[in-house]
Structures are given as structure tokens and as C-alpha cells.
Amino acid sequence: MTLLAIRGLHAGYGRARVLHDLDLDVEEGAVVGVLGANGAGKTTLLRALSGMTWREGSIAFAGAELAGEAADAIAAHGIGHVPQGRGTFPRLSVRDNLLAGALRRRDRAAVRADLDHWLSFFPVLGARLRQPAGLMSGGEQQMLAIARALMGRPRLLLLDEPSAGLAPVVVETVVGALGEINARFGTTLLVVEQNARAIAGLVRHGAVLANGTIAGVGPLAELASAGVVRRAYLGS
Amino acid sequence: MSRAVASGTTRAVASGGTRVVARSGTLRAGAWAALVALALALPLWLAPYQNLEFATALAFVPVVAGLALLTGVSGQVSLGHGALFGVGAYAAAILMTRAHAPFSLALGGAVLVTGLVGVLVGLPALRVRGMQLALVTLALAVVFTPILLRARGLTGGPAGISLDPTSAPGWSGLASDQWAYLCALAVALASLAVVAALLRGRLGLALRAVHDNELTAHASGVHVARVKTVAFGASAALAGAGGAAYAYVIGFVSPESFPLLLGISFLVAMVVGGSASMLGPLLGALFIEFGPDVASNVNAGLAGVVYGAALVAVLLVAPEGATSLPSRLRGARRRLAVPVKQAEERR
Amino acid sequence: MARFSQQLVDGVSAGAIYAALALALVLVYRTTNLINFAQGELALLSTYVAWQLHAWGLPLATCLIGTVAVAFVAGAGVERLLVRRLERRDQLAAVIVTLGLYLIVDGLVRVIWGAQVKTLPSIFGNGLVAVGPARVSWDSIGVVAVLAAVVGALALILYRTRLGLAMRVAADRPDACALVGVSPRRMFMLGWALASALGALAGTLVAPQLFVSPDMMSGVLVYAFAGAVLGGLDSPLGAIVGGIAIGVVENLAGSYVSWIGPDLKVLVAFGAILVVLLVRPEGLFGMRRAVRA
Numbered sequence: 025m026t027l028l029a030i031r032g033l034h035a036g037y038g039r040a041r042v043l044h045d046l047d048l049d050v051e052e053g054a055v056v057g058v059l060g061a062n063g064a065g066k067t068t069l070l071r072a073l074s075g076m077t078w079r080e081g082s083i084a085f086a087g088a089e090l091a092g093e094a095a096d097a098i099a100a101h102g103i104g105h106v107p108q109g110r111g112t113f114p115r116l117s118v119r120d121n122l123l124a125g126a127l128r129r130r131d132r133a134a135v136r137a138d139l140d141h142w143l144s145f146f147p148v149l150g151a152r153l154r155q156p157a158g159l160m161s162g163g164e165q166q167m168l169a170i171a172r173a174l175m176g177r178p179r180l181l182l183l184d185e186p187s188a189g190l191a192p193v194v195v196e197t198v199v200g201a202l203g204e205i206n207a208r209f210g211t212t213l214l215v216v217e218q219n220a221r222a223i224a225g226l227v228r229h230g231a232v233l234a235n236g237t238i239a240g241v242g243p244l245a246e247l248a249s250a251g252v253v254r255r256a257y258l259g260s
Numbered sequence: 261m262s263r264a265v266a267s268g269t270t271r272a273v274a275s276g277g278t279r280v281v282a283r284s285g286t287l288r289a290g291a292w293a294a295l296v297a298l299a300l301a302l303p304l305w306l307a308p309y310q311n312l313e314f315a316t317a318l319a320f321v322p323v324v325a326g327l328a329l330l331t332g333v334s335g336q337v338s339l340g341h342g343a344l345f346g347v348g349a350y351a352a353a354i355l356m357t358r359a360h361a362p363f364s365l366a367l368g369g370a371v372l373v374t375g376l377v378g379v380l381v382g383l384p385a386l387r388v389r390g391m392q393l394a395l396v397t398l399a400l401a402v403v404f405t406p407i408l409l410r411a412r413g414l415t416g417g418p419a420g421i422s423l424d425p426t427s428a429p430g431w432s433g434l435a436s437d438q439w440a441y442l443c444a445l446a447v448a449l450a451s452l453a454v455v456a457a458l459l460r461g462r463l464g465l466a467l468r469a470v471h472d473n474e475l476t477a478h479a480s481g482v483h484v485a486r487v488k489t490v491a492f493g494a495s496a497a498l499a500g501a502g503g504a505a506y507a508y509v510i511g512f513v514s515p516e517s518f519p520l521l522l523g524i525s526f527l528v529a530m531v532v533g534g535s536a537s538m539l540g541p542l543l544g545a546l547f548i549e550f551g552p553d554v555a556s557n558v559n560a561g562l563a564g565v566v567y568g569a570a571l572v573a574v575l576l577v578a579p580e581g582a583t584s585l586p587s588r589l590r591g592a593r594r595r596l597a598v599p600v601k602q603a604e605e606r607r
Numbered sequence: 608m609a610r611f612s613q614q615l616v617d618g619v620s621a622g623a624i625y626a627a628l629a630l631a632l633v634l635v636y637r638t639t640n641l642i643n644f645a646q647g648e649l650a651l652l653s654t655y656v657a658w659q660l661h662a663w664g665l666p667l668a669t670c671l672i673g674t675v676a677v678a679f680v681a682g683a684g685v686e687r688l689l690v691r692r693l694e695r696r697d698q699l700a701a702v703i704v705t706l707g708l709y710l711i712v713d714g715l716v717r718v719i720w721g722a723q724v725k726t727l728p729s730i731f732g733n734g735l736v737a738v739g740p741a742r743v744s745w746d747s748i749g750v751v752a753v754l755a756a757v758v759g760a761l762a763l764i765l766y767r768t769r770l771g772l773a774m775r776v777a778a779d780r781p782d783a784c785a786l787v788g789v790s791p792r793r794m795f796m797l798g799w800a801l802a803s804a805l806g807a808l809a810g811t812l813v814a815p816q817l818f819v820s821p822d823m824m825s826g827v828l829v830y831a832f833a834g835a836v837l838g839g840l841d842s843p844l845g846a847i848v849g850g851i852a853i854g855v856v857e858n859l860a861g862s863y864v865s866w867i868g869p870d871l872k873v874l875v876a877f878g879a880i881l882v883v884l885l886v887r888p889e890g891l892f893g894m895r896r897a898v899r900a
Contacts, residue, residue, distance in 0.1 A: 075785065095785030105786050113779040115894065124776045127769060128788040176787065335699055339644075339706075384884040391642045391702060392884055395832050398644070399877040402829045406870050520825060521713075524706055531703060564714025571707030575700050576692060 027052035027180060027212050028073075033081035033091075035065075035072035042068040044236040046081070050180075050214065055206055055226055057244065058216045060233035061257050066216040067108055069233065070182045073214075074098055074105035086179065100128050104178030108185050111169040114158025118149050121157050121168055125175030135175070142171045145201055162189045170198055174205060180212045181205070187219045195222050202226055232256045299445055303438040311437045312509065313549060318444035319506035320529065320545035322451035326498030327530040328541055329455050329467075330491055340381070340397030342523030343404035344496045346513070348374045348503025353421040353513045354414065363426075363443060363508050370504035371497045378496020379489060386488040393492065401520040408515035420514030423507065440509045447505040451498050452538045458494060467491055521564070528567050532574050609740035614862045615855060616738065620747035621830075622854020623754045627809035628831035629838065629846035630758065631802035636840050637778040638798025641690070641701050645708035646806050647828030649685075652712050653678045653807030654814045654823070655720055658727050667730045675807045682803025683796045691795065716821050729815035750812045757808060758847060761801070765843070774798065826873060830857065833876035837883050839893020848891065853879060 028050040036042040042065045050056055058066045072079040075095030083091045090098050099105075104125075113121050122142065126135045143150040146167050152160060157168055166189050173181060183202075187195045203226055205211040217223045230247045232240040233256070240252035247253050303311050323345050330336055348370040355366040381400055385393040408415045415421065428439030458464055466487045469477040478484050507513050525548045533544025547570070552563040628646060635643045643649075657674040661667060685708070690701055731749030735742045765771035777784045777794030784791050810824065817823050834853040838845025853876060861872040883890060 094790065096788050096790040099786055099788035107783075107786070111783055111786060113776055113783070115779045116775060120772060120775070124772055124787045124789075127773055127776070172787070331699070337699065337702060381881075384881050388884065388888040392836070392888070394642060394644075394702070395836055396877075396880055396884065398832060399829050399873075399880050402825065403871075403873055403877045406873060410868075410871055521710075524710060527703065527706060528710070562714060562718060564710045565718065566714070568707040568710030568712075568714060571710065572689065572704055575704050575707070 025052050026050070027054075027086055028214075029082075029084040030073075031082040031084075033069075033072060033079060033083065035068050035077060035079040035081075037068070037077055042236050043072065043079075046237050048231055048238055048241065050212060052179075052212055053206065053210045054229055055202075055213045056215070056229045056231055057220075057223060057227035058214060058231050058233060059220075059247075059253055059256065060239075064233040064256070065236045066233055067184055068236075070105060070184050070214065070216060071107070073182055074103055076105070076107070099176075102176075102179035103182065104173040104176050104180070105182040106169050106173045106184060106186060108188070112157040112160075112165045112172070115156055117154050118157055118160075118168060119153045121172050122149070122175050125172035126177075128176065138175055138177070142174055142201075146171055146197065163191065163194065166190055167194065167198070170201070174201065177205075177209060178211060180214065183213065183215045183217075185216060185218060187217060187222045192222075195219070199223060199226050296449065300442075303434075303441045308435065308437040311441045315437075315441040315444040315509040316506065317545045317549035318441070318448040319502050319509055320526070320549060321448035321541050322502035322505070323499040323526050324529045324533065324541035324544045325451050325455045325538075326495030326502075327526055328533075329458065329498070330495040331527075331530060336386070336488065336492065337391065337394040337527070338397040338492070338495070339394055339520065339523045339527070340400035340404075341495070341499045341526045342518050342520065343397075343401045344374050344378060344499035345503040345506065345522065345526070346404055346408070346518030347377055348500030349507040349513045349518070350408070350415055350421070350503075351500065352504035352507045353423055356423055356507070357421055363504075366508075367447065367501060367504045370500045372500075374500025374503065375493050375497030378499075379493040382489050382492035382496070383485075386492060387485045397523070398520070401523045404518060405515045408518075415515070418515060420512060420517075423511045425511060426508060444505045444509050447501055448542070451501055452541065455498070456538055463487070463490065463494075525567060528571050532570055610862070611859075612739055612741040614858045616741050616743050616747065618855030618858035619851055620743075620750055620854070621858060622834070622851035623751045624809050624813045624827060624850075625830045625834045625854050626847045626850025627754050627758075627805055627812075628827060629834040629850040630761075630843055631805040631809070632831060632835045633838075633840060633843050633846040634798050634802040634805065636835075637843070638774065639686070639690070639795045640781075641705070642840075643705045643799075643802070644702070644828075645705045645712060646802065647824035647831070648709045648712040648716075649678070649682070649803055650806035650810035651716060651821070651824040653681075653803075654727070654810035654819055655716055657807075657811045658725055658814070658819050659720075661727060667728065671730060671808075671811050674811055675804050678807030679800045679804040683800040685803070686796045686799035690799070691792065713821060720821075722821055725819040727811070727814040727819055746815055753812060754808070757805070762843070829873060829876045830854070833879045835890075836880050837890055839890025841894060842890065842892035845890050845892030 026049050028048070030046060030048040033043055033046040033048075034041060035046075046065075046069070058069060060066050068077065071077040073083060073090075075090070075093060075098040079091055081091055082089060085101055085103065088101060090101060090103075093101075105111075113124060116124065119139075122139055123135070126138065129135055143153070148164055149168055149171060152164070157165060160168065166186070170183070170186055173183075181202075186198055186202075190198065199222060202213060202215075206213055206226075213226075215223055215227060217227075227244060229242065230240075230244045230253070231238060232247060232252050239256050240247050240250065302314060306314070323341050327338065327341055330338055351370040351373040352363075352366040355361040355369045356363070361369070381396055382393065385396040409418055411417075426436045426440050428434040428436050432439060434442070459467075466477070469480065477487075529544030529548045530541070531544075532547050533540035533542065548567070551566055551570070554566075628650065631646050631650075632643065635641055635646070653674050656677060657670045660670040660673060665673075689704060689708070729746040729749070731745040734745045736745060736748070737743075763771075765774060773784075773789045774794050774797060776787060776789050777791050778798070781791040781795075784794070809827075813827065814823070817827075830853050831850060834850030835846050836849070837852060838847070838849025856879070857872045857875045860867050860875050861869050867874060
């Protein structure tokens, strides 16, 4: 089923309008890579979806209209967002950061189980469990931010440059985790990522952004062969 | 709080075009000339007690101007300007009674002493970012009256210090209250000129840079702590000047004259009057001098409520104070290009 | 020796009040990053409300509990209606609004109840008990006990419940807490509500000793600020330790340092603030903020 239906989305920062009249459908369980040159609006799209910046238009998520909702309400609907840069809570411990990710969940036992699961998946977090998150390296904080989002068992997970600052081995682990939640829980993923090679195995569909609107959508292979991607990055 | 202190050039950039500069520049110079002329003529028409009230308001002007310099441009809040005002008043009073100094010397002494106190108090607080200055000055304001009461030898204790009645110099042909008024006017105008000059110069530039973004300012070579301390010292010195004028005008200083509430009143004056132009401190000073009279006709305690309500109302409606209202009305009709940074902030 | 322990006990008792108010200040600062200069005056207003309820014949305990509850709601209201509208614009403006509040509340109190000193009896009675060589009033013990219990409860909530986690999350990064579903606006309101309730509690507990008058809280406020600065403006534990420390030092200094005496005790608060800022600006327990460009 169509989990996310965007119609006529306009969004931007302050007075700058970045997205123009954008339409996009995302099926539940899909793993979609958001592609496009710098400034095309990839980050803006994610921020508009999670409510972090102003937007006009319609964002239908599992039947609910989210365009007018506040960011915390949107998160409560089951949309997780790992933003660009550090999204951790620096003064809280690693453990508190992870538990914070599960704040909207009511299934206590499952939360504990998830905590153990992700700590074993990302051992470095376990090593620093009681330390303030702000003292960790950038890469470790990125891992924490991703793990925290996973703790929320979101229906839709938005990731902005998840591999940024991570060593290749860690990137593999992260991609593995993403693949796992998609396979096990059917989590839909919308991933902005410059490092195309890293997510090539994970991502099956692409949405190409150019000049603030969708230039092409579909299976990655089709997009590549149709030259849509090349045109978006290099211009026609 | 206003970040832009209007000078002729700044207005030109916002309005665009040299023709507008010439027009607004001449207009403002003319308006000021008229205002000064009015102020000079006032004492000739008014009764002595009214002169006293206006003179007191004029004594407040340097303090409010100093606060505008500090807060409006560098973003720091001081709750202790009532105490600094008192330091200047007492310093001048002591010099005039003990050392028999003429007003001009007493004024200079008060400015120096208060400026020094400002630097000493401000230095620890301004080394760090944040609202620490507000806390230090709050403590200063609370500590001031007990110290005055205790240091009897210097300050005369609870009885305060009485000055010999001022007498106008023979050549002026003025009554003493008129002369005192004119002295206060001179101090007020001089302090406004000093603040305007400071803001236009390097200090003003540095202060605005610090207010905008401390980190960037620091990276650009602005010695942030020093700039902030100089600003606070200057605003303290200005408060001292006002205090000296106050002592001269009233002829009497006592420990009860400078409570914490006075410092807060000065802040009210700054906010209500606005820091968008040099007229702001004058308007603010007039507000806090004459406002309570109006309010206490209704009820004695109401003065505080009036102040507070005015403060809140101004902040909600016109954050840059009364002086920004004309430009706000104009701006409502005209569309100015908004710099990107302001647009981001509006998010 | 008896005098020393007496002063010590009095100092802890006074310090507990400062600690409570300091905690309220830190709560507001941690959650909304603002310094609420009206904290003392709001506590004062609550104290007058308690006095009024008592004057109308309600039993003391009901007055106190009712006042604290009203203060909770009022604190939320002030944040929602006043502070929030300005916080978005300018932090400086929001702080100045708290000063405006200070003036309004101060004026209101004088208008409604006048400047005459009023008395509020202590809920713990007037008795004394011997603690070692010192004589301590039940009132002092009661104040410390109640505040300790309240602070303990707050700590439990903050560190052991999901609500507490949500509050800490919002306090840490109000710009990012929405990502985990925490509404920063609701947490700000809660922070102010709790702080207001704490202030009311502090005011009503100290009223029997200080007597109810419009100037009652301005002195306390400075000590509370000194305690908060000493402990670290962003540390709840620091507020408590700092507040009690200031109370003890202030009492001892007033008693043993002859040139300070009872009237210049507030110099201790002033000096403490200056020294802390010079030596360790983030306070004893505060975290030195690494500045992120």
C-alpha cells in the first residue's frame, strides 16, 4: 500500500522556497534513495516531511494528513528522522539517548529487548553506555543517532547522509541494520546519501530531485539507464 | 532589542539613495535643533518645582543612554545601573561637600569613580557568555544600600549628605533651579553625543559584531571580553555622570534613594524609549520621571504595575521601543529587502 | 561551640530555602534557557495568597497545598501567555519581560495587601528541640525535611521516569527533541510550572521566619542566585549544594566576621558570585559548555 503520498509540496527555509509543487508516492516497505545534485532540495524534503521546516501542500501518511502538524506530533505518528550532522542529546548518556528514541512506545519489554539488540549490533555504544553523548566522536554520535531512531521502531525512517563521518566497516554495519529493520519490521526507508556505493545493495528505488521537484521516480536501474540521474546531477 | 542604532549612513543603506539621506539627515538635525531650543527655553516658563522634575528627568538621560549602549547593541543586561547612578551621586556629593569642588570637577570625579567600579564589577562577569552580568549587577544593586548605611564616615550613613544650595553664577541672571536644570541639560546632551560618537566608531562596530555572533567576532580579531568590559565601563561612567547631575539638582543624597527598583526603572526607560535613536533615552527618562505621578494619582502602589505593564506591552508590540514606531509604520507599507540572516531567524 | 552549631543549623535552614529557590531558577534555566528574575516575586505572590487563604479561615495545610497547586498552574500560564511569545523573538526580550513581571507583581502585592508586615504561622509549630549543643526550632527542621523530600521526589521523576527523560531531552536540545516526539513547548510549560510551584513552596515555608511583606523575597532572591551561580546554573544538584553553602557561609560570616555583621551579610552573596565567575564560571557542578560554532 502507499504509505506516503505527497502532493503539491512547497517547502524551504525562511523566505527561500526550495521545493516547488513536489509530488511523490512511497510504498510501504520500500527502500528509496533520494538522489540529486547539491541544492536540489534533498535535505529540505526530509525536513519538510518530519516537520522541521515550513511547508505547504499535502503530506498523507497512512491516511493521516501531516502537513499542518508540529514536528513532535509527526514523530508520534511513526516517522523517524536522522538529520544531517549530530542529532544526539549531548548532555544525556548514551543509554538515555537510546531510551529517548523509544519515548513514544508503550511496550516496555520490547523496548528493553531492542536496547539490548542494538547495543550488541553497535558494540561501541555499549562500551560508552553511561557516558554523555557529547563526549563521543562524530562518527560514534552518528551511530548513536541512527540507533536512537531505530529504537523508535518507526514506520517510515528518514536518513540524511547516514554514512557521513563513518568508517567503511561501520557503514557496512549501519547498512546491515537498515536492511534488517526493513526485512524484519517492514520499515520504509527514505535515504539521502552521497555515497551511492554504500547503499547500492540496500536501495532498490530512487527518487531524483532536480530544481526543487521530482525529475524521475522508479527502480534504480531504470532511472540510471534512462539517464535521469545523470541529467539531474550534470544538467541536460 | 534593537540591533541597529540609527546613524545617517545606516538609514541611507536601508532606504536606498543619497536623496533620502540628505532629506532624513537635514530633517533630523533640524528636529534636534528645535528640541534643544525648546529645552533651553523651558526653565524660563516653568515653576521651580517643575524645573526640578525636568532636571531630574535630564539627570536620568545619561544613565538610560548608557544602558542603551550596553544592552541595545551588545545584548547585555545590567540591573545595577541604579546603584552606579548612586555611586556617581555620592561621589559628586562627597567631592562637593568635603573637597568643596565645583560641579564640573565633581562631575569628572564621579565619572571616573563610577567607570572604575563598572570595570571592576563587569570584568569577571563579562569574561563568560550569557546572562552573568545581570546576576552580578543584581547583587551589586542589593548590596549598595547596606554598604551606604554602614560606611557612615564617608557617606553620612542613614542621614545622607546634604549639599549647600546651588547658586547660579552672577553673570547668568538665572535662578538657582534654572541653573541646575541647565547643567543637567548640558550633561544629558553631552552624554547623548558621546554615545552617538562611540557607536559610530570602532567600539560600536565591535559591539555590534559581538552582539551578532560572539564566535565570529572573536575569530575576526575582536577581543570580545575587552570590548564588553569597555562597553560596560562606558555605560557605568555615563550612569555616574547622571548621578552627579542628580546630586547637583536635588541637593541631597540618601541611601534610600538608590534601591534595586531604580535600576529596573532605568531598564524600563531604555526599553520603552527604545534604542533605535538618540531620542529614545530622552523619552524613556521622561516616562519614568513623570509616569509615577500619573499613576500615583490613582493608587500609590500602581506605579510599579504601570512600569511593568508598559515594559511588557512595549516588548510585545514594539520591541525596539517607542522610537521605532515611526519606522515600523513606514515599514508596514514599504517592502524592504530582508537580509537572509533575519529570514533564517524568523523560522 | 554552641553558638557555632546554632549558626550552622540556622545556616542550613536558611540555605534550604535558598536552595529551593535556586532549584526553581535552575529548572527554568535548564528547560527554557532563561533567567527568571521574577522567580522571587512569584513566590512572594504565592505566599500572600497562602496568607490570604489562611486569613479567610482555611486550615494551614490546605492553604499551603492549595497555593502550591495554584502556583503550578500560574507558572504554566505565564510561560504560555507571556514568555513564549517573546522567546521566539529574542532571549534578551524574554528576560526583560521577567523584569516587567517583577514590577507588576511587586506593584500588585502592594496595591492589594499594602506594605504592612503580616504574619503566617508555621505549620510545624513554635517548639524547639535540642540537637547537640544547639537549640533548633521544629520549623527549621520541618522546612529542611519538606524541601529534601520534594527535591528527592523531583529527582526521582527526572531520572527514573519517562516524563523526566522527556524533560531532560527538551532541556538538552529544544531544537531536536521533537525528533523523538517530545514537544518542546509542553516541556517549557512544565518547567515553568514546576519552578513556580517550588518557589511557592519556598516562600510559604520561609514566611513564618521572615514575616510576609512586599520586600520579603528580594534578599532571598539574591542569595538564591548566588547559590545557583555557585552550584552551576545548569545543575540541579549544584543549586541545592550551592544554596545550602551560601546559607551556611552567610550565617557564619554574619556572626563571626565582625565587620560584616548582620546588615552586610548580603555582601557574602555578592562576593560569592564575583569569586565564582572569576575562578570557575560554570560553577561547582556545571558543565563547561563547549561552544559549537
